[in-house]
Amino acid sequence: MLDKILYADSGNGNTQEMLKTLLDIPAFQNSEITILHVIPPQASADALAEKWEEGGKILSDIVKNVNINPTKVSTILKQGDPKDTVCNTALEVNADLILMGSRGLKRLESFLENSVSQYVFQLSDRPMLLVKDDIYVRKIKRVMLALDKSESSEYALELTLYMLRDYREAELYLVRINPDMSPDLELSTAEMAQNPILAPALMKAKRMGISTKCIVSGGRPGKQICQLAEDKNIDLLLLGSPDRRPSVAKNLVDLDRLLGTSLSDYIRVNANCPVFLVRK
Incomplete structure (x- = not known):
């Protein structure tokens, strides 16, 4: 499920810290x-x-800094447009996850400033873990999974449980936000555990x-x-991030989507922690 990770270097030290943190989790140790x-x-x-010589040194330094098992790592140095190159390389290596940095630019800003992470987020069909420049990466102990009725949400649950199955240090928060419910309504612990969206997920997590x-x-x-x-x-x-782009339009940049009107785009920009957007 998480056997192949593509780390797209953006010069962001936070992203290196995120990779180190992931490799401490049993589910990633053989990736x-x-x-x-x-x-x-x-x-x-x-x-x-x-630039070629400089790029080779950057790759070497990342491998050294993260302390990755040499048998589990490969490096790729390419020339081209970073946006397209990341998407194409993810396909070439059949990545299960793209890990990359993000400046956390908002909608029109990211479009006008040619944001690589925004472009990849909109056009790739791979799960992505985005790490903003201005957040502090901590050891993963408190994990939140936002759930709804979508197929991508179901897959996000599968991936989360797979990631945490042998990781006893983690505490998982299952979250359901119902837009039709008043935010002032207070439910008991038992009522929340019986929520029809969360109850099956809670049962699976407890079994594991x-x-x-x-x-x-x-x-x-x-x-x-x-x-x-x-x-x-x-x-x-973590949350499911459905890819709603028709297959015939995969290679066309849709301005509305690049401006970011989706829930996952809002969270990508505004969350104060690394965000794992799950696509199947």
Whole structure:
């Protein structure tokens, strides 16, 4: 399920810390890691040679800093547009997860500033773990999974349980935000555990011995999920992120989608912790 990770280097030290943190979790310890560094097109052969040498050193330093098992890591140095290169490489290595940094730019900003992570987020069909430049990466102990009725949410649950199954240090928060419910309505612990969306997930988690709590609330899902992540001091937030782009339009950049009107885009920008967006 998480056998192949593509680490797309963006020069963000937080992303390296995230990779280190992931490799402490049993589910990731046998994963094959591909580290990609992309050199933008250069004006001259001399400039290209200099960037090529610099890129090779960057890759070597990442492997050394993260202390990855040499038998489990490969490095790729490519020249091209970083946005397209990350998407294409994810397909080439059949990545189960893309790990990359993000400046956390909002909607029009990210479009106008040519955000690599925003482009990959919108066009790739692979699960992505995004780490913003301005957050502090901690050891993963408190994990939040936001659930709804979607197929991508069901897969997010599968992936979360797989990730935490032998990781006894983790505490899992299952969250359901019902936009039709008042955010002021207070439910008991028993009522939240009986929520029709959360109850089956809670049962599965308990069978696997994962320490689990349920939270049910109302209001705007994006805002409420981000607030709960802050209130509960969450180290990693997961949610399903359905790919609604028709297959015939996969290679066409849709301005509305690049501007980011989805729930997952809101959380990607506003959450104060690393965000794992699950796609199947």
